[in-house]
Amino acid sequence: MGAAFGLFTAGIDPNITGTETPTVKLVAKEMKVRTVSYAKNFAVLGAMFAGTECLIESVSVHLAATLLLHHKIISPLNCY
Numbered sequence: 572m573g574a575a576f577g578l579f580t581a582g583i584d585p586n587i588t589g590t591e592t593p594t595v596k597l598v599a600k601e602m603k604v605r606t607v608s609y610a611k612n613f614a615v616l617g618a619m620f621a622g623t624e625c626l627i628e629s630v631s632v633h634l635a636a637t638l639l640l641h642h643k644i645i646s647p648l649n650c651y
Contacts, residue, residue, distance in 0.1 A: 573613025
C-alpha cells in the first residue's frame with residue numbers, strides 16, 4: 572500500500588531538481604526512490620500499530636486472567 576502511495580505521489584508531483592529537462596530515466600529513478608521510501612514508512616507505521624495493539628491485548632488478557640483467577644471470581648477448577 573505504501574508503494575502505491577509513493578508511486579501515486581511521484582506521478583503527481585515530480586521532485587526533480589536541476590536545469591536540464593527531465594528524462595524518462597530521471598523520472599523513473601525518482602519514482603523508484605519515492606516509492607521505496609513511502610513503502611518503508613508505511614511498513615514502520617504498520618509495525619508500530621500492530622505492536623501496540625498486540626501489547627495492549629496481551630496486557631488486557633493477562634490482567635483479566637489474573638483478576639479472575641486470583642480473586643476467585645471464576646475458578647476454572649470448580650465451574651460446574
